[in-house]
Amino acid sequence: MTFAALTGWGKCLPPAILSNEDLSTFLDTNDEWIVQRTGMKERRVSHVPGLMLSTVAAKRALACAGVKAEELDLILYGSCSFDEHVPNTASGLQVAIGAKNAAAMxxxxxxxxxxYGMSTATAFIKSGAAKKVLVIGVEHISKFMDWQNRNVSVLFGDGAAAAVFEASDQEEGVIAERLHCFADARQSLRVRGKGASYANVGILYGxxxxxxxxxxxxxxxxTGMGEGSVEVLKKAGVTIDDVGVIVPHQANLRIIEAVVKRAGATMDKVHLTVAKYGNMSAATAPVALVEALEEGKVKPGSLVLIPAFGAGLTMSAHLIRWGGRTTPKEVSDAELPPCERSALDMVRELMALKEPHARSEAALMGARFVEAG
Ligand SMILES: CC(C)(COP(=O)(O)OP(=O)(O)OC[C@H]1O[C@@H](n2cnc3c(N)ncnc32)[C@H](O)[C@@H]1OP(=O)(O)O)[C@@H](O)C(=O)NCCC(=O)NCCS
Structure with missing residues (x-):
């Protein structure tokens, strides 16, 4: 039987830090509220496009696996803040790393x-359709943030991480998974202004x-992350005590605490990044996984539980059996170009660019999108 081993991992965090104090210079908020309600202290703002973040993360992951870019059969580029929609961003990454033999999606x-990319990579490898797959989680969400809205702008940050999956005859990689979507609640997170519904109606893109x-x-x-966690443990025939480390999506510390309780675990089993990076959407769980590895929290042969959720409302829970290696084969020297500006300056610039277009508010709220059913 073929399994999909996770053999390479790498992350890339943009260096500019936006603190809670920075946010309180232009929003009616404060450090105490944000820390108490979310557990977040700071987040990153990227000075480069998401493709550049993911290129650095990808090169680090490939070096870690000892895999050359030309060996890749498939690139899966996970994001909701793509640099552009046509051509797709996965093809841009293919060029950037020289993965000339890969499909790109x-x-x-x-x-x-x-x-979801990890599940797709695993399915491609198990079916024999691919042998080596690169999966990315990246967001440049600061570009699409409604910075004046304190309900959302304190919660998100930029970042990227990548993982290499390879065919293996050892039982490792994803051993149980649950994917689901609470589509009835899809209205609860909608970014107005992104997509064809908003094109050519007088709205500034972004x-x-x-x-x-x-x-x-x-x-x-x-509910979703808690029940998903219990379900994958049951599917794999193990208990929470068999899990070495829990690496959850990090949208709110209070959510994580409630999920961990439902799964029957304690917080000492959880790798947390929420305080320093906030919610980096698609990059959150893989960045946390890479950090857990770097900090020696993933032991050879151990089980890693990854519950997550996002807009849609999509949910996922994965149980990974780690292989024998928890350190990189090689280390890449890929780096981002230096950042000359502060995170606060970049955010102020984004807000100033949008200011003259405040009149697009009516168009944004009035634009029609078609709901099924
Ligand atoms: C967003 C979230 C942190 C809000 O926490 P909460 O405890 O539910 O807070 P509420 O929404 O009830 O707001 C409480 C009050 O704080 C205010 N508030 C909201 N954001 C604030 C901020 N950044 N600073 C200060 N006050 C704020 C609200 O206006 C409200 O004031 P009111 O009582 O006078 O109306 C929490 O609901 C959450 O984490 N949700 C899920 C995260 C998520 O959706 N992530 C994205 C998908 S992955």
């Missing part, structure tokens, strides 16, 4: 995009308004 399930029902998402996240 974008995946968008919002915050769970990397994890000027967004977020429909966001945080409490509804909170409830669905706890």
């Amino acid at each position: 974008d995946v968008n399930t919002a915050c769970t995009s990397f994890l 000027d967004t308004r977020w429909d966001f029902d945080g409490q509804e998402i909170f409830k669905k996240a706890v």
Whole structure:
């Protein structure tokens, strides 16, 4: 039987840090509220496009696996803030790393995009359709943020991570998974301003308004991630005590605590990044996984539980059996170009660019999108 081993991992965080204090210089918010309600202290703002973040992450993951880019059969590029839609961004990454023999596909399930990509990579490898697959989770969400809206703008950050999956005859990689979508609640997170519904109606591209029902998402996240975790443990015939480390999606510390309780675990089993990176959507879980590896929290042969959720509302839960290696084969020297500006300056610039277009508000709220049913 063929399995899909996770053999390479790499992350890329843009260096500019936006603190809670920075946010309180232009929003009616404060450090105490953000820390108490979310567990977040700071997040990153990227000075380069998402493709550049993912290129660095991909080169680091390939070096870690000891795999050459030409050996890749498939690239899965998980994001909801693509640099452009046509051509797809996966093809841009193919060029950037020289993966000339690969197929290239974008995946968008919002915050769970990397994890849906991981399931797709595993299925391609298990079916024999591919032997080596690169999966990306990346967001440049600061570009699409409605910065004046404190309900959402304190929650998100930019980042990227990548993983290499290879065919193996050892039982490793994803051993149980649950993918689902609470589509009835899809209205609870909608970014107005992105997509064809908003084209040619007088809206500046990138000027967004977020429909966001945080409490509804909170409830669905706890239910979905909690039940998904229990289900994958059952499918694999193991208990939570057999899990070495839990690497959840990190949208809110309180969500993580509730999910971990439902799964029957304690917080000492969880790798947390929420305080320093916030919610990087598709990049969140893979960045946390890479950090857990770097900090020695993933042991050879151990089980890693990854519950996640995102807009849609999509959910996922994966149980990974780790292989024998938890350190990189090689280390890449890929780096981002230096960043000359502060995160706050970049955010102020984004807000200033949108200011003259405030009149697009009516168009944004009035634009029609078609709902099925
Ligand atoms: C968004 C979230 C942090 C809000 O926390 P909450 O405890 O539900 O807070 P509420 O929405 O009830 O808001 C409480 C009050 O704080 C205010 N508030 C909201 N954002 C604020 C901010 N950044 N600073 C200060 N006050 C804020 C609200 O206006 C509200 O004020 P009111 O009581 O006077 O109306 C929480 O619901 C959450 O984490 N949701 C899920 C996260 C998510 O959806 N992530 C994206 C998908 S992955």
